[in-house]
Amino acid sequence: MNIANSTELICFIILGTIVIVGALGVVFLNNIVYSAFLLGGVFMSVAGLYLLLNASFVAAAQILVYVGAVNVLILFAIMLVNKREELKPIKGLQLRRILSGLVCSGLLILLIRVDLTTTWNLPGPNAIGELSTERIGEHLFTDYLLPFELASVLLLMAMIGAIVLARRDVLVSDIGTGESADQILIEKKKTPILIDKISQ
Amino acid sequence: METTTGLIPLQAYLILASILFCIGVWGLINSRNAVRVLMSIELMLNSVNINLMAFSSYLDGDLIRGQVFTVFVITVAAAEAAVGLAILLSLYRNRVTVDMESFNLLKW
Numbered sequence: 001m002n003i004a005n006s007t008e009l010i011c012f013i014i015l016g017t018i019v020i021v022g023a024l025g026v027v028f029l030n031n032i033v034y035s036a037f038l039l040g041g042v043f044m045s046v047a048g049l050y051l052l053l054n055a056s057f058v059a060a061a062q063i064l065v066y067v068g069a070v071n072v073l074i075l076f077a078i079m080l081v082n083k084r085e086e087l088k089p090i091k092g093l094q095l096r097r098i099l100s101g102l103v104c105s106g107l108l109i110l111l112i113r114v115d116l117t118t119t120w121n122l123p124g125p126n127a128i129g130e131l132s133t134e135r136i137g138e139h140l141f142t143d144y145l146l147p148f149e150l151a152s153v154l155l156l157m158a159m160i161g162a163i164v165l166a167r168r169d170v171l172v173s174d175i176g177t178g179e180s181a182d183q184i185l186i187e188k189k190k191t192p193i194l195i196d197k198i199s200q
Numbered sequence: 201m202e203t204t205t206g207l208i209p210l211q212a213y214l215i216l217a218s219i220l221f222c223i224g225v226w227g228l229i230n231s232r233n234a235v236r237v238l239m240s241i242e243l244m245l246n247s248v249n250i251n252l253m254a255f256s257s258y259l260d261g262d263l264i265r266g267q268v269f270t271v272f273v274i275t276v277a278a279a280e281a282a283v284g285l286a287i288l289l290s291l292y293r294n295r296v297t298v299d300m301e302s303f304n305l306l307k308w
Contacts, residue, residue: 005207012208016216023220023243027227032235039239046246049213053257058267058274062249065274070242070281077285078235081292087232087299097230104226111218115211120259122210127261139268151275158279165286168293 012052018045032078040071057133213254220247234291234298238284245277 022042026035043066050059128135140148220243227240249270256266288298295302 009208012212016212019216020219020223023223026239026243027223027231027236032233035236035239039242042243043246046250049216049250050253052208053213053253055253055257055264055267055270058253058270061271061274065278066242066246070278073281073285074235074239074242077238077288080289081235081298083298085297085299088301090301100226100229104222104229107225108218108222111221112215115214115218120210122258124259125262127257128264132264132267135264136267136271139263139265140271144268144272147272151272154279155275158282162282162286165283166289 008052011048015045015048015052018042019049032082033075036071036075036078039074040067043067043071054127054129055132056130057136210254210258213250217247217250217254220244220250232300234288234300234303235285237300238281238288241284242277242281245273249273 019042022038022045025038026042029035029038043062047059047062047067050056050062224240224244224247227243228237231237231240252266252270252273254266256264256270260266291303292298
């Protein structure tokens with residue numbers, strides 16, 4: 001085992017441990033803010049795994065899009081809705097958790113068995129290594145041109161949809177229940193000083 | 201230029217992705233905070249991305265179509281996160297909570 005191989009192995013073990021422990025923390029920690037920061041750590045170690053797989057472009061895209069955009073968006077959402085609330089206890093919550101844990105571990109065992117018993121067609125063709133960015137560019141502008149353009153349309157739709165959904169413009173009364181749903185009125189009841197300051 | 205894939209087997213990446221996916225599924229089912237549900241979805245998408253990248257590096261090292269797919273998955277995930285969080289904000293305005301158990305407007 002030469003030094004490059006052992007370095008690669010050590011990097012893989014460290015990154016894999018960070019990914020799994022971070023993901024467990026995201027799911028199990030009580031404080032949602034810690035979860036969000038751990039999620040950023042998971043995204044960055046996944047980018048490190050991509051670097052191990054000779055994919056520098058996708059690793060950079062992962063850092064830019066996931067850590068730079070998605071994680072920051074999640075943090076903003078947490079700050080907008082962060083209210084300490086006591087969740088109502090529901091019946092059979094523990095049983096539900098145990099049962100779903102059993103189902104998930106069964107799924108995990110199944111997936112690992114599939115991973116280990118399938119005969120993969122190894123070794124494949126030689127990896128192109130550092131040329132991968134150019135190859136991705138060729139793909140995006142030749143045989144994957146239509147999905148590439150559709151992705152831009154999708155992003156535009158998502159942007160407009162997000163703006164429309166998150167806008168402060170609600171019906172005066174809720175159609176289903178008939179109760180008052182005027183957002184300004186409700187928020188005035190909750191935080192009178194803040195709204196008055198904003199409207200002045 | 202020949203780049204060897206080293207001594208890490210393909211199965212190691214696949215098992216790592218499987219574990220990450222199952223953690224994401226558990227979190228998706230059991231989270232009571234709506235933001236945590238979105239985070240679990242991101243975890244699952246990332247595990248799928250690890251799978252695609254591993255296959256593209258080990259089995260398709262010449263054409264790396266898996267990396268192109270990963271770029272598309274990242275794009276769709278960004279759009280999904282934006283729309284999901286916007287829906288969450290508008291739910292929070294109407295229900296004043298982020299508890300998943302209280303979002304039962306479409307139930308029955």
